[in-house]
Amino acid sequence: MRRPLLDHSILSAGGVPINAGTGCVQGAFGQEWAVALDDFHYLEISELARLIAARKVSPVELTEAMLRRIERVDPGLKSYALVTPDLALTQARAAEQMIGRHQLLSQLHGVPVAVKDLCWTEGIATAAGMPLHRGFIPSVDATVVRKLREAGAILLGKLQLTEGAFADHHPDVPAPLNPWHRDHWSGASSSGSGVATAAGLCFGSLGSDTGGSIRFPSAANGNTGLKPTWGRVSRFGCFELAASLDHIGPMCRSASDAAIMLGAIAGSDPRDPTALRSEVPDYLAADDGTLRGVRLGFDERYALDDVDADTRRAVETALATVRALGAEIVTIRFPDVAGAVADWALNCAVETAVAHAETFPAQRELYGPGLAGLIDAGRALSGLDFQRILLRRRDFAGRVGAALDAIDAMLVPTQPIAAPTVHRMATLGRVPGELAALTRFTAPFDMSGNPALTLPVAFTAAGLPIGAQFVGRPLGEPAIIRVGRAFQRATDWHRRHPKV
Secondary structure, eight states, X not given: OOOOSOOTTTOEETTEEEETTTTEEEOTTSOEEEOOTTOGGGOOHXXXXXXXXXXXXXXXXXXXXXXXXXXXXXXXXXXXXXXXXXXXXXXXXXXXXHHHXXXXXXXXXXXXXXXXXXXXXXXXXXXXXXXXXXXXXXXXXXXXXXXXXXXXXXXXXXXOOXXXXXXXXXXXXXXXXXXXXXXXXXXXXXXXXXXXXXXXXXXXXXXXXXXXXXXXXXXXXXXXXXXXXXXXXXXXXXXXXXXXTOEEEEEESXXXXXXXXXXXXXXXXXXXXXXXXXXXXXXXXXXXXXXXXXEEEEOHHHHHTTOOHHHHHHHHHHHHHHHHTTOEEEEOOOOOOHHHHHHHHHHHHHHHXXXXXXXXXXXXXXXXXXXXXXXXXXXXXXXXXXXXXXXXXXXXXXXXXXXXXTOSXXXXXXXXXXXXXXXXXXXXXXXXXXXXXXXXXTHHHHHHOOOEEEEEEEEOTTSOXXXXXEEOSTTOHHHHHHHHHHHHHHOOGGGOOOOO
16 A cells, blocks of 8 residues: 555644644744645655655655646646656655665755756756757766755756846747746746746756846745855856856755755865865754844845835845844945946856857857847957956955955845836846846846845735845855744745645
8 A cells, every 4th residue: 555645743844743634834933824735845845854754755656746746737837848757756766765774865865856957967958948959968967966866856857947048038948937927027047947946846946047047036936046155066067158157056945945955066076176175064054043143234225225115125124024033233335236237247248158159150040139149249349358347356256255244144135126027027128227227136246156045025915926135255155044044934935835
């Protein structure tokens, strides 16, 4: 007889048992949130890991259920570029056998996840959102994919993205749809990762962030996304957009889950000399359950000027929450970001031109207009002008370091517009300055390489998520994770899910 998928007697949130009669979970602060017994697909990794470790959940049956859900739900959302059922079930059987022998590899062992389709997967097509690469089948895994496999995670498939991980989806590739409301933006470029994680089509995913592409789709879909320090995670086997700006990181349902996934994929890599050799800490260990002693920086001018009313209210409320949790709020003066945002566009353009030198302009007809235009701009820039950008970038990074030196984290919005519509995003580039304004809270931290944790901090009146981010010093992921976990223990924004 097959055992039940879930043993309701130990299903918990925050370690507190579910009431199997009511289907409600009593949270750490006394609040209750509904947990339908068939909504296992919205469990957090940390919750699921306890059930798997206790052998109350079968990785095989869990994977089968997730594959059925993808088959049923994803045709309407288009988050997956490719589903890998045979591989997923093979990995699930192996995980179940090992766990049955009490050989638990990590908190990800037996957990179904998915990765952005720019991460190489051995023997499985990796297209990077480009029809040009539909036939590319890597002979090795990307380092992040290998590390997930070694942690025992189960790969459900590859998630859709914009063309080459830039701003727009290729005209021949349907864009993933926001599960909260299809008329609203699903983010770029890790749109598939954001949609699949929010819609319960995987328990966590990998995205990449060059100008905001972990943080935008996390905010748009109500996820928690972590852009690590540049170099904290190996980029080997991941299609480049712009090498010195690209970051690979987790997109999850909570800061705790982001910590678990980051712990699995971070670290040095002989195949990527730019990967930092610093020891990977236990990202959950520094959390004592409070924010006592935490210094949170806030620049009211930077964070609140020229943002819409919903975003302003959300950030102000988040600030009040972390203050109530014991953090000391420190007024800081963050350097002006206008120059860094302008330089980001050309820096990205030049590096993208280098990344695509073998296929562009030779196969220009296979490129969409957005990516082709970016490469053209990069090819047109002179070496002298590019060197000036690099010098200004070094200067900006130094100023960011000085501004954050005496604090543990800084609170800023993820974007100035709460829950923009698809139509508004399609016309954004026609209004002078609006595209730069959109990236003024994201691109600067790709230029400087600082880690940033985005998480839902409010919802609009129409029921759409609003994100904000905690930014840290280089290798300051433990601090921003600590702040994020405390915030999420005191709020339930991250536990709200779209009805799909």
